[in-house]
Amino acid sequence: MIRARGLTKTFSRRKETVEAVKGIDVDVAEGELVAFLGPNGAGKSTTLRMLTSLLEPTAGEATVAGYDVVAHPAQVRARLGFIGQGNGGGFSYKVVDELHNQGRFYGLAPEVYKERAADLMAALELGGLEKRSVQSLSGGQRRRLDVALGLMNHPPLLFLDEPTTGLDPHSRANLWGHITAMRERYGMTVVLTTHYLDEADSMAERVVVIDHGEIIADAAPGVLKRRHADDSLTLVVATDDGAAVRAALPDDLGDAELTAHGTGLQVRVRTAQGAEELPVVIEALRVAGITTTSASARQASLDDVFLNLTGRSLREEAAA
Ligand SMILES: Nc1ncnc2c1ncn2[C@@H]1O[C@H](COP(=O)(O)OP(=O)(O)OP(=O)(O)O)[C@@H](O)[C@H]1O
Numbered sequence: 001m002i003r004a005r006g007l008t009k010t011f012s013r014r015k016e017t018v019e020a021v022k023g024i025d026v027d028v029a030e031g032e033l034v035a036f037l038g039p040n041g042a043g044k045s046t047t048l049r050m051l052t053s054l055l056e057p058t059a060g061e062a063t064v065a066g067y068d069v070v071a072h073p074a075q076v077r078a079r080l081g082f083i084g085q086g087n088g089g090g091f092s093y094k095v096v097d098e099l100h101n102q103g104r105f106y107g108l109a110p111e112v113y114k115e116r117a118a119d120l121m122a123a124l125e126l127g128g129l130e131k132r133s134v135q136s137l138s139g140g141q142r143r144r145l146d147v148a149l150g151l152m153n154h155p156p157l158l159f160l161d162e163p164t165t166g167l168d169p170h171s172r173a174n175l176w177g178h179i180t181a182m183r184e185r186y187g188m189t190v191v192l193t194t195h196y197l198d199e200a201d202s203m204a205e206r207v208v209v210i211d212h213g214e215i216i217a218d219a220a221p222g223v224l225k226r227r228h229a230d231d232s233l234t235l236v237v238a239t240d241d242g243a244a245v246r247a248a249l250p251d252d253l254g255d256a257e258l259t260a261h262g263t264g265l266q267v268r269v270r271t272a273q274g275a276e277e278l279p280v281v282i283e284a285l286r287v288a289g290i291t292t293t294s295a296s297a298r299q300a301s302l303d304d305v306f307l308n309l310t311g312r313s314l315r316e317e318a319a320a
Pocket residue numbers: 011012013018019020038039040041042043044045046047195
């Protein structure tokens with residue numbers, strides 16, 4: 001569905017040159033749900049804008065739905081829905097007029113766009129809001145209207161630029177439910193950008209991690225975590241004999257970090273096995289005569305992946 005090679009965008013601002021996207025290669029197959037994840041300014045929006053033909057690449061090439069984005073922008077646009085950051089159209093328009101205008105924009109016949117608008121309003125929980133002005137809608141309703149606008153031409157490919165930014169957790173979950181339902185209904189390929197780690201982790205089938213205009217990792221969230229981060233186990237033991245603790249721990253664990261904890265020690269180890277390793281560790285300590293007083297396992301997150309790849313925390317950068 002998407003094939004990009006050496007895609008590059010350089011902006012010139014006064015004397016300054018910004019290399020926003022530095023020669024990325026990416027393929028997206030039909031039906032995939034892919035999230036571009038990265039901090040502010042990483043080049044996510046610029047990539048999306050090139051793939052949607054809104055912005056001409058400085059170098060490289062991309063085909064979307066079989067058409068070159070530079071040579072055939074009209075054919076590309078006819079096959080995709082694009083939901084940018086906080087658009088939502090003319091504020092004073094009524095919801096239903098916005099959808100009908102979008103249908104006219106795509107050259108649909110009135111009976112077609114009216115039926116689609118009614119269908120999408122029902123499917124996206126916008127029923128009853130037809131006559132309301134766009135500016136009177138809540139943030140979550142606005143984003144659902146954005147999704148409806150992006151789907152008016154029944155595109156085989158949907159691009160969403162930070163669809164859930166600014167929404168509360170409940171509205172985010174609700175919008176996700178709608179995006180996945182729409183995807184199943186229309187069999188769409190979905191490409192989105194986000195800087196919400198948990199969202200990329202739980203919703204995307206594939207995460208393309210982008211930093212400073214380059215793709216630094218590209219795989220399913222579970223694969224990224226297995227490849228680039230470890231789960232960790234934290235235990236508190238009732239002894240302050242660090243050497244005995246180290247000697248008792250199974251050999252396949254990483255180096256243990258020991259810190260004083262009351263009269264005992266807190267033990268932190270990395271493991272590729274996850275929580276299943278916890279009973280094994282507790283038993284190994286018990287056999288060595290060491291009592292464990294508390295224990296927990298923490299799963300690796302995509303933030304650990306980003307941290308291990310870049311030395312920076314995406315969580316902190318996203319909050320900054
Ligand atoms: N029109 C422009 N003119 C000059 N520089 C630009 C322009 N658009 C983007 N940039 C710069 O290109 C870089 C990448 O920006 P881009 O918006 O693609 O990042 P992003 O990953 O989408 O970030 P965000 O999450 O903040 O949207 C940034 O340094 C940005 O300042």
